[in-house]
Amino acid sequence: LLPDKAESQKQAAIFFEKLPFIYKRLLADANALLQADPAAHDLAEVLIAYPGFFAIAVHRFAHQLHLQGIPLLPRVLSEYAHSKTGIDIHYAAVIGDAFVIDHGTGIVIGETAVIGNNVVYCNEALERAQSNFRIVIYQYGINYLIEGPTSIPIELMAFLYGVRCY
Numbered sequence: 001l002l003p004d005k006a007e008s009q010k011q012a013a014i015f016f017e018k019l020p021f022i023y024k025r026l027l028a029d030a031n032a033l034l035q036a037d038p039a040a041h042d043l044a045e046v047l048i049a050y051p052g053f054f055a056i057a058v059h060r061f062a063h064q065l066h067l068q069g070i071p072l073l074p075r076v077l078s079e080y081a082h083s084k085t086g087i088d089i090h091y092a093a094v095i096g097d098a099f100v101i102d103h104g105t106g107i108v109i110g111e112t113a114v115i116g117n118n119v120v121y122c123n124e125a126l127e128r129a130q131s132n133f134r135i136v137i138y139q140y141g142i143n144y145l146i147e148g149p150t151s152i153p154i155e156l157m158a159f160l161y162g163v164r165c166y
Contacts, residue, residue: 001071011068022060025097029056032098036120052101052121055087062091 002008030046033053040046046053058081062074074091082088086105089095093109096117101107103122109115 001073011070014068015064018064022064026057026060028098029053029060029100032118032120033100033102036100037102051085052087052104055081055085055089055101055104056095056099059089059091059093059095063093063095066091 002011030043030053033046033050034040034043040050058077062077062081065077066074078089078091087101087107089109090111090113092111093113093115095109095113095115096119098118099115100120101122102120107121109121115121
């Protein structure tokens with residue numbers, strides 16, 4: 001993937017130096033998911049069983065490799081996560097801290113996407129529509145952004161066809 005052994009070792013060292021920062025961001029993502037999803041019982045469940053978190057975790061690693069100019073590997077990682085979760089996040093997409101994907105099958109986050117901090121990205125489903133996060137509901141190719149902290153009125157929930165209201 002890289003031209004020589006010295007460059008490979010240099011890039012590996014840079015990547016390993018970034019791991020504590022990536023870990024911190026992933027912990028913020030996992031805690032945000034735990035806070036945003038009333039169905040999440042504990043942090044271990046989020047880390048082990050949530051496909052949205054898995055997709056975000058793989059993205060964080062792939063994005064770092066992309067920033068370092070590593071060819072091919074970021075694409076392979078992104079496609080692996082997509083095949084496992086149904087969530088397609090381009091490795092070059094810029095994603096802020098405390099990012100949550102809930103009900104993510106079919107979500108596509110493209111190469112030029114820039115997503116801020118404290119965003120919950122949902123795909124046609126939202127339970128207990130109350131959050132301290134900005135909520136993005138993806139539906140039939142349209143993104144609906146609802147700024148928080150907010151309690152989403154049931155009338156708006158009903159307007160967003162396909163969103164389950166609880």
